[in-house]
Amino acid sequence: MRLDKWLWHARFFKSRTLATRYIEKSRCRIDGRIVSKPHATVAPDMVLTFALGQRVRVVRIVALGDRRGPAPEARALYDEIDSA
Template sequence: MRLDKWLWHARFFKTRSLATRYIEKSRCRIDGRVVDKAHATVAPGMILTFALGPKVRVIKVVALGERRGPAPEARLLYEEIEPR
């Protein structure tokens, strides 16, 4: 699944276009590798690192969403990992 679509499904961004712009302008990492393309592939087991607001988020992808559902459903797509 595309990174921008997954971030939108997981409700980190209100719209997919906001997720796309964020990825292209910011330094997101997938498994420690810097990514600046919204079409980067995300799969379960991958670790995403990105700054959102005042804190750095470290997220483990648990599942891929089929739709953008309610917040409780979106929280099942990832697992929060505390940054070291």
């Protein structure tokens, strides 16, 4: 699945367009590798690192998801990893 689509499904961004712009302009990492293309492929067990606001999010992808569902469904798509 595309990175921008997954970030939208997981409800980190309100629209896929916002996710696409963020990836193109910010440093987002997949398994420690910097990516700047929204079409980068993600799969379960990959680790994403990205900054949202004042916080750096580190999440492990658990599932890809079929749709952008409610928040509890979106939360089940990833596990938060403590970066501290």
